[in-house]
Amino acid sequence: MSELDPRLEPWLATLRKEPSARPEARARLAAALREEDARAARRIPSPPAALAAAIAVVALTGAFWLAFERWNTPERAGAVVELASAQFVLHARDARSVSVVGDFNDWDPRATPLTRTGDGVWSAVVRLRPGTVRYAYLVDGTEWRADPHAVTSHEEFGRPTSIAYIVPPEGP
């Protein structure tokens, strides 16, 4: 601690003495200080409130991106994706249900059922992005079949998978 300036020594006693003030002024000062303390306490949230706010921030950010992801399709983003119609056909005379399952429907057996169009012929027309498609037919929910008309078929996970290449539409 630095030493006191010798020139202030005569005033030291006065400086250390509690300032005199009227009781009303002291009361007003005390009230003002209490009010300021209360305001500061209101500005700092309680831990449960802070936790709730934190969860809300994270949830809202996540929800925003998921919603954006669903909304922001390549078509909407400006990428020109011309879809091509692909017809899937399978001859399965005794089948009760047939579906086509593949990369284009996240391999969901319920997503793309085929309809019986004739004498044991099942078909569906699907709009697909041009490019490589991997798929298989699922007959009666249990029997996996390759597409006899596909470019190639092979076994994946012990069951057939066919590969087709959807030709991109040619420009004008």
Added chain:
Amino acid sequence: MSVRPIIGTAFACAFALAFAPRHALAQDARLYKRLDPQTAAAVAALVDSASTIGLPSEPLVQKALEGQSKGASGDAIVRAVRALIRDLSTARDALGNDVGVDALLLAAAALDAGATPTQLERLRPHRSRESFAGGLAGLVYLLSRGVPAEQSLDLIAAMLNARLSAAEFASLQRLVERDMMAGTPPAEAVAVRARALIRHNRSGGLGERVRP
């Protein structure tokens, strides 16, 4: 209890969510919805590591979903995803970093069908052609029909060199199938039809659109 760590953690999480790859978030959701948590976590880790080396993640997710749909075990799914990463990586090394996802997938299928990485490299000079993926689809078809890899590569390289369209590559398959049904051996049918398509293309003919 201090509120500052809570608020700091919340903003860190929000920041991570805001800047995380959105496709990765969506893919993870599909994996965790369809696979058991252990398999989903293992596949998600493989997908992440594949993404960091620039491999496409969607085919890997689809491979895992295919396994789930076909009733494969978690181990089998993880093995299959790992094998696909290896094939995609080999295909990319053979063809170059700038080939598209379709071409990579078809090249991986060609490797699976019997082509070697060295043989695939012969197609590398053609990778910027619009019909490159169509050519690779033609290659996969030829290999699957038992045409020797060397002959298949020669024909596909010649067709790419002649600037055949993807539709013409597709028509090759259809024509060869017709010839095979009439009794012509695949290798012979392919050779005749490929030469005819190249000649037709040089004389200014247009390919036709075909569907699978």
